[in-house]
Amino acid sequence: MFFLFFFHYARFALKYGIEISVEEMKEFEQFLIEHPLLGTKSLIGEKLFKAIHCHKESGEGFILEKIDEHGNNTILFRGRNRKSDSVSIFMSADMWAPPSGYSSHGRYNAIGVPVLYLADDKTAIPYEIHTAYDEDVDIGTFQLERNLIFFDIEELDDEFEGFFVNASIDSRQLKHSYLLPNFIGACCNLLGYDGVKYKGTRGNDLNYTNYALFNYKDKKDVSILGNPVSYKQILDRKLEV
Secondary structure, three states: OOOHHHHHHHHHHHHHHHHHHOOHHHHHHHHHHOOOHHHHHHHHHHHHHHEEEEHHHHOEEEEEEOOOOOOOOOEEEEEEEEEOOOOOOOOHHOOOOOOOOOOOOOOOOOOOOOOOOEOOOOOHHHHHHHOOOOOOOOEEEEEEOOOOEEHHHHHOOOHHHHHHHHHHHOOOOOOOOHHHHHHHHHHHHOOOOOOOEEEEOOOOOOOOOOEEEEOOOOOOOEOOOOOOOEEEEOOOOOOOO
């Protein structure tokens, strides 16, 4: 399985005349574990950066349009967990990404680097943010103010996200399975993409898309509509036997 995972990276680079072997991708993964901030100092990291740059220059990014196909404003959602017995809910100002220096290690952000994670289906939010049984979810609604350009992770592999479903059980502060997508995200950020688009893989029978926004300004790029709405969970616990 991991052979196919790395093969798709190599195939993506080859589209732009850049040769990377599967073995080199394996070596690069280990390099990132040992030197997580020095990806482009590796020859393989430099090649991947060049391939993503060629992709950007060719105009192949995914455009999420401000107005959808039905003539409505494009709407996205972000949720935050809070204890069910909490006396206060989150307000709109609390729904943006954490300030610089405060964010934990995420799929497309290094520790302390703020990234705004959004989804196009609010019913997927509890799965994405791992809401506990004793928590409620406050969900904010965001509206696009302009067309945004994303790097579509499916350009690498349409099963890419499946490799990170279990990352939440990794107790390490620096999650090894996030280092390669962190590098991809950092390359896309530097090259001027507004963010990355990736398929949601959590929750049964849900078909949704996630977006990680790197740089944005309130009311210029995206706006939040009113205060968040609070939701209680309906839990259906089952044992795998």
